[in-house]
Amino acid sequence: MADYHGMWKELNIDLKTHDLLCDALPPLYEGIYLDQGNRPETMDYFNMVVAEVHGARIKELMDFKAKGNKVVGAFCIYVPEELVLAAGSQLVGLCAGSEFWVPPGEKVLPRNTCPLVKAGVGARISRTCPYFQSVDLIVGENTCDGKKKAWEILAEEAPMYVMDIPNVKSRSGMALWKSEVKSLSEKLEKLTGKTITSSNLKEAIEKVNAKRIALQKLNDLRKGDVVPISGKDALLVSEIAFYDDVDRFVEKVQVLTDECVERVQKGETPFNPGAKRIMVTGSPLVLPNWKLHHLVESTGNPVVVEENCTGTRYYEQTVDGSPSDLGGLMDNLASRYIENIHCACFTPNDGRLDDIVRLAKEYRVDGIIDYSLSFCTTYLTEGTKVRDRLKQEGIPVLSLETGYESGDEGQLKTRIEAFIETLE
Ligand code: BJ8
Numbered sequence: 001m002a003d004y005h006g007m008w009k010e011l012n013i014d015l016k017t018h019d020l021l022c023d024a025l026p027p028l029y030e031g032i033y034l035d036q037g038n039r040p041e042t043m044d045y046f047n048m049v050v051a052e053v054h055g056a057r058i059k060e061l062m063d064f065k066a067k068g069n070k071v072v073g074a075f076c077i078y079v080p081e082e083l084v085l086a087a088g089s090q091l092v093g094l095c096a097g098s099e100f101w102v103p104p105g106e107k108v109l110p111r112n113t114c115p116l117v118k119a120g121v122g123a124r125i126s127r128t129c130p131y132f133q134s135v136d137l138i139v140g141e142n143t144c145d146g147k148k149k150a151w152e153i154l155a156e157e158a159p160m161y162v163m164d165i166p167n168v169k170s171r172s173g174m175a176l177w178k179s180e181v182k183s184l185s186e187k188l189e190k191l192t193g194k195t196i197t198s199s200n201l202k203e204a205i206e207k208v209n210a211k212r213i214a215l216q217k218l219n220d221l222r223k224g225d226v227v228p229i230s231g232k233d234a235l236l237v238s239e240i241a242f243y244d245d246v247d248r249f250v251e252k253v254q255v256l257t258d259e260c261v262e263r264v265q266k267g268e269t270p271f272n273p274g275a276k277r278i279m280v281t282g283s284p285l286v287l288p289n290w291k292l293h294h295l296v297e298s299t300g301n302p303v304v305v306e307e308n309c310t311g312t313r314y315y316e317q318t319v320d321g322s323p324s325d326l327g328g329l330m331d332n333l334a335s336r337y338i339e340n341i342h343c344a345c346f347t348p349n350d351g352r353l354d355d356i357v358r359l360a361k362e363y364r365v366d367g368i369i370d371y372s373l374s375f376c377t378t379y380l381t382e383g384t385k386v387r388d389r390l391k392q393e394g395i396p397v398l399s400l401e402t403g404y405e406s407g408d409e410g411q412l413k414t415r416i417e418a419f420i421e422t423l424e
Pocket residue numbers: 075076077078114115116117143144145146147283284309341343344345373375376377378379
């Protein structure tokens with residue numbers, strides 16, 4: 001990475017502490033990613049994105065802002081990217097996947113809060129994330145208790161707007177959601193001074209649909225006997241979808257997919273024949289939380305699908321952009337998000353159980369790891385229903401709860417190995 005200290009200083013970054021973070025990422029990435037054998041060559045682009053995560057991409061966003069445009073940050077896949085793009089701004093995922101930000105978060109939040117929330121707040125108050133420092137607006141949501149209370153604290157530090165997400169998929173829940181989508185569009189119009197019209201919304205829908213379709217095509221290749229890409233690499237690509245330039249990302253994913261198609265034809269895979277196919281379901285795995293995938297794949301067995309918000313929940317469904325009027329497009333946008341994303345914050349949430357079973361068949365998995373971030377009450381509690389349903393279906397499952405820390409990796413690996421040994 002080039003020297004970006006001047007840019008970071010302008011962003012009011014705590015340079016000394018941020019240097020420590022920048023020093024920690026390369027060895028972590030090397031050990032988890034670069035040391036893998038038999039990777040697709042076109043993963044090089046994604047390696048570069050990680051190397052430049054606090055550099056080149058931030059510079060692009062700063063250049064974009066210098067032209068009078070706005071950058072919006074979000075934590076949740078219920079925040080519609082299409083609206084942000086239609087209003088002429090860009091959306092970045094505020095990843096919050098690093099243990100580095102947990103201690104500063106614990107200064108203002110209870111220790112028994114999930115690490116994603118602690119890291120999100122910690123990144124901002126420690127002034128060590130250039131994304132948090134460069135956003136003009138953070139769109140939060142009241143999906144879970146940890147988030148909704150943390151945003152009150154974050155609002156004292158950063159410009160926040162909180163969406164009121166229903167927790168029941170009823171008629172009144174849908175009415176609330178539609179009015180929230182409308183309110184967000186008004187907020188974005190006010191922020192950017194740009195009106196959302198049928199034409200710019202249609203264009204934005206096409207753009208985001210292209211991103212989701214590119215991810216679908218890449219991930220479809222993980223269904224076959226020859227798995228051309230590791231779960232770690234596939235996860236990384238999905239994580240990068242949250243903050244890369246949309247058009248460039250689509251182009252690079254298409255190139256990677258073309259290479260993976262060739263790899264399948266040639267029988268090239270990082271895994272040995274007979275390896276067990278694992279699904280991961282549960283809490284999101286945001287950059288740079290590669291811990292679970294690394295533990296699983298270091299046993300020689302692939303993760304072939306992720307039923308989570310950095311996996312199928314993010315890319316499986318597109319928005320029907322066929323209506324020519326703004327009302328029709330807004331209705332379709334609202335429906336795509338509420339009807340198809342099955343977050344454990346909803347009750348009941350049987351759609352997620354159906355999705356897990358469907359995906360287990362489509363990806364022909366041998367076993368499932370139901371993963372919950374520490375203290376994530378919604379996913380931990382839903383774990384009982386997941387286990388009951390998988391028992392009925394005869395699909396083996398292992399439930400794991402962990403955070404971003406590395407201290408429990410030995411114990412987790414032992415449990416994962418023991419689970420995989422039981423799979424037929
Ligand atoms: S749609 S999963 S991205 S809310 S892990 S903060 S739930 S205590 S992240 Fe999520 Fe949107 Fe749902 Fe997806 Fe709370 Fe659990 Fe922490 Fe979570």
